[in-house]
Structures are given as C-alpha cells and as structure tokens.
Amino acid sequence: MKKNTYLKKITVLLFIITPIIIIMGYSWTNSTVGELIRERHNPSVICPRMISQQSITPLKHTKHLLVSAYMDQRSGGFDLRIIGIFKRDSVDALYCSLCCAGLVSETTPSIILPHSDHFGFPYGTMDVLCQIPDNCDATHVTLLTAPSTATRSEQLWIPIKNKKTSNKEENKLDLTVCISTLFGTYNNVLQFAQTLEMYRLLGVNRVVIYNTSCGLELNRLLKSYSQEGFVEMVPWPIDRYLNPSRGWNFKEHGGDLHYFGQLTTLNECIYRSMERSRYVLLNDIDEIIMPYQHDNLNSMMDMLQSQHPNVKFLIENHIFPKKYFEPSRKFHLHRWSNVPGINILEHIYREDPNSTYHPYKMIVQPRLVEQTSVHQLLRNLGEQFYVPMQICRIIHVRVALLKSLQWEELNEDKRLWDFQEKLIPNVDQVLRRAGLLTED
Structure with missing residues (x-):
C-alpha cells in the first residue's frame, strides 16, 4: 500500500516537473537565440545604420566634409580612396570603419594625402586611403576620430563606388x-x-x-x-x-x-x-x-x-x-x-x-x-x-x-x-x- 502511494507521488511529481523542465529548456534555448539575434542587431555590429544620400557629407566631430569613396587598387595595398574637403589646420588622425556585407569591420588607421594646390584657402581637397580587410565585401565606409567604435553610430556612411558587380566587362x-x-x-x-x-x-x-x-x-x-x-x-x-x-x-x-x-x-x-x-x-x-x-x-x-x-x-x-x-x-x-x-x-x-x-x-x-x-x-x-x-x-x-x-x-x-x-x-x-x- 505504501509502495503504491509512493509511486503515485512520484508520478504526480514527474507530471508537474516535466513541463517545467521543458519550459525551462525552451526558455534557455530561446534566450540563447535571443542573445544571438540581439547581438546581430546591435547597432555596433550591424551596418550601415544611416546612409548619406548627399554629394557632400559633414564628418561629425570635425570641420571636414566627405564627398565620395571609390575603390582604388593602385595605392600600394590601400584599396579605398575617400575624397574630401578638409580644414587644413585641423587635420588629425582618422580611422576607417567599413561595412562588410552588412557587418562592421574593425577600425583601421587611414593615410591622409593633402592636395598640394589650395591657393591659400583655409579648406582644401584631401584624400583618405583605407585598407579593406581580407574577405570583406565592402559596401559603405565612414571615418572616426578615434580607433574606438563609441562614436560610430553617430556617423553617416557613404557608399563605395567603382565596385565590380560582375565579371562581365561593362561598355566603356x-x-x-x-x-x-x-x-x-x-x-x-x-x-x-x-x-x-x-x-x-x-x-x-x-x-x-x-x-x-x-x-x-x-x-x-x-x-x-x-x-x-x-x-x-x-x-x-x-x-x-x-x-x-x-x-x-x-x-x-x-x-x-x-x-x-x-x-x-x-x-x-x-x-x-x-x-x-x-x-x-x-x-x-x-x-x-x-x-x-x-x-x-x-x-x-x-x-x-x-x-x-x-x-x-x-x-x-x-x-x-x-x-x-x-x-x-x-x-x-x-x-x-x-x-x-x-x-x-x-x-x-x-x-x-x-x-x-x-x-x-x-x-x-x-x-x-x-x-x-x-x-x-x-x-x-x-x-x-x-x-x-x-x-x-x-x-x-x-x-x-x-x-x-x-x-x-x-x-x-x-x-x-x-x-x-x-x-x-x-x-x-x-x-x-x-x-x-x-x-x-
């Protein structure tokens, strides 16, 4: 009699616990998936958030203006050239942040090449060269004033042009x-x-x-x-x-x-x-x-x-x-x-x-x-x-x-x-x- 009562209690307990275990397992799984989803949609990971549609784009936290970005395979390993208008007496280090097929790359130092002709004006044309990481299908780029990504979400991204879209030779x-x-x-x-x-x-x-x-x-x-x-x-x-x-x-x-x-x-x-x-x-x-x-x-x-x-x-x-x-x-x-x-x-x-x-x-x-x-x-x-x-x-x-x-x-x-x-x-x-x- 006691044995039967004990088995009944175990059965009832299992009946109660099993759904809880299932629910907990489901919740843990969903929590993990949720973290992955949240991580994938984290503004610091996904890009580009804000794309400039203009031909002139102010670079925040600077006095500079970005004009356009072009693929350029001629620059000794630097694959990307950004054309800009910079305040000549305020040129400090800049860091490239690239959007690689929807994901942000690590920031890399840039090379800034001033144009020698400016006729004495405070602003002049400058090129910024960026290196594209391996296995990066770069679509957009922005520049940062520090290697940290803290201010990246504030910047506008500009599209990268002259990309080869297919193996077919375009009519020139x-x-x-x-x-x-x-x-x-x-x-x-x-x-x-x-x-x-x-x-x-x-x-x-x-x-x-x-x-x-x-x-x-x-x-x-x-x-x-x-x-x-x-x-x-x-x-x-x-x-x-x-x-x-x-x-x-x-x-x-x-x-x-x-x-x-x-x-x-x-x-x-x-x-x-x-x-x-x-x-x-x-x-x-x-x-x-x-x-x-x-x-x-x-x-x-x-x-x-x-x-x-x-x-x-x-x-x-x-x-x-x-x-x-x-x-x-x-x-x-x-x-x-x-x-x-x-x-x-x-x-x-x-x-x-x-x-x-x-x-x-x-x-x-x-x-x-x-x-x-x-x-x-x-x-x-x-x-x-x-x-x-x-x-x-x-x-x-x-x-x-x-x-x-x-x-x-x-x-x-x-x-x-x-x-x-x-x-x-x-x-x-x-x-x-x-x-x-x-x-x-």
Whole structure:
C-alpha cells in the first residue's frame, strides 16, 4: 500500500516537473537565440545604420566634409580612396570603419594625402586611403576620430563606388567631359547649348556637371539634357556648408574654399569616370577642345595615343574675344535673339597665347591620375605631352585676356564653321525641346 502511494507521488511529481523542465529548456534555448539575434542587431555590429544620400557629407566631430569613396587598387595595398574637403589646420588622425556585407569591420588607421594646390584657402581637397580587410565585401565606409567604435553610430556612411558587380566587362565610354562647377546666376544658355552640341559632334559620350546654382533658362536646358542622358548632373550644395570663393586667389577674393570647390569636383569626376571612360577632358563650360586635323576627338586621341602611350595631353588655350564679331554677321540668327548667352559662331578672331600667362587644359586617361589641379596633374602615373596647336587647341569665347590688342592684331579662325551644317539644327532642336526656342 505504501509502495503504491509512493509511486503515485512520484508520478504526480514527474507530471508537474516535466513541463517545467521543458519550459525551462525552451526558455534557455530561446534566450540563447535571443542573445544571438540581439547581438546581430546591435547597432555596433550591424551596418550601415544611416546612409548619406548627399554629394557632400559633414564628418561629425570635425570641420571636414566627405564627398565620395571609390575603390582604388593602385595605392600600394590601400584599396579605398575617400575624397574630401578638409580644414587644413585641423587635420588629425582618422580611422576607417567599413561595412562588410552588412557587418562592421574593425577600425583601421587611414593615410591622409593633402592636395598640394589650395591657393591659400583655409579648406582644401584631401584624400583618405583605407585598407579593406581580407574577405570583406565592402559596401559603405565612414571615418572616426578615434580607433574606438563609441562614436560610430553617430556617423553617416557613404557608399563605395567603382565596385565590380560582375565579371562581365561593362561598355566603356570613349570620352567624358568634366565641368567643375556652376554657381551664381550663370545663364549663358546659347553658348552652353552650342558647346555641348559641338562636343556631341566631336564624339563626346557624356558631360558631367557639378551644379550649385544657375539661371532659370539654363536650369531648364540642363534638365532636358539630363533626361536625355547626355549630361550627368551632380548636385553640389557647397554653399550650405562653407563660404565658397568666386575666385582663385585667397588674398584677393577671400572665402573658405577655392572657386566653389573646383579642385574637389575635378578630382571627383576623374574617379567617377575611372572605370567607365577611356579619356576625360578637364575644362570649363565656355571652352571647346577642338581637333584641327581630325573630324572628331576619338580619331585624334587614337593618333596621339599610338605615338605617346600612357601620357596626359595638354591643350593650348586660345581666347576668342567676345567683343569682336565676324563682319558679315551671317550667323546672327534672328531665332536665337531671345536666347540668353553668346553666339560662338559669330566670334572668329583669336588671340595668340600670352607668353607670361599660358594656361593649358588636359585630356587624361583617368587610371593614370591620382590627384589633379586645374591646369596640371599633382600626382600621376605617366608623362605629359604638349599637343601642338596645329593638331588641337581650345576655342575659348570670353572677355579678352590681352585687352590692349586691336582687331587687326588677332588671328582669323573659322574652325567652328566646318561643323555649322549639323551644329545649327542640333542647337535648334535642344533649345526647342527645352522650350527656349519659340520661333524659326
């Protein structure tokens, strides 16, 4: 009898304890899984939390601005190059933090490479080199002011560009033109359209423009070109963060940064084009790099490249003063009268370059460039070649540089007229498409 009672008590006890054990085991298992889940979703582990969608990103706890990050396999083991605008007297050590397929890597020290051209302004272009860890599929990067990860959650991450997405070779562009900055109320619509259509006839595939601001009519034209795909517009709101200068000389013009960040945008455009374009033309919007022995720039570059491989090509700048007009006024077209800007077909007289100030512009192979200024490369992997003016020169319609010259002392140059049969209807078409040409 006692034995039966004892067995009953054990059975009841087991009946009560077993679910508890099961529940405890389930809870322990869930607790472990929960810790793993919480660990996986810990802000200090998962990345990126906050991605910058802007072309200029302030770096917290510094006076610096980040612009973009590009894969760069040429830098002696450092795989990633960040282009930024730094306060030159406040450059301290920075540490790279990479997002590797959704997980944060250990921080690593960076190498900071200032650009030697800054024209005396407080802010200048700088590169930050980061080393990508082994087995890291890096997608985003941020910079920290200390090796600790304590402030990492506060920073914005920027995407890493020029990543190889597949083994398939992408179709590369032949020629890209980089236009550094548009700002103020610049509204030279007619010359802008003529220049872009001239470049299209010469074989240029894309024009990249960094736009802070411009006039109303030019903005309409830019939108039309952007929708078509010929122009790639990069928003450039540098005036939200700094007091950019409208000139190149700090002592004369003041401000925080040279010419609305022209040096930064030219370097950014080179890296933007590095994996997708054979050649990059670095020039202003009122300049046309014009071949004089070839019908297009591709043929000219094939010839130059065969004779001078792995070089940068420097092109002479020739100014066509806008105050002197072709006498017959044959290209003074009535339908363009209400379009703001200069009609470059009416200006056929050019100055000889001034021997004391003779700026060049460049055509480069982007993979041979590390850092550039406006008229020369600062760090490059090749030699340079000055292209004779008989082969190529810049047609630059603007105010006269040599103001003492008279009309009789100028040289007649009608090279643009060789393209007028195609150029004029093409300009008409783009102006009409943008709603800027209302009569024929």
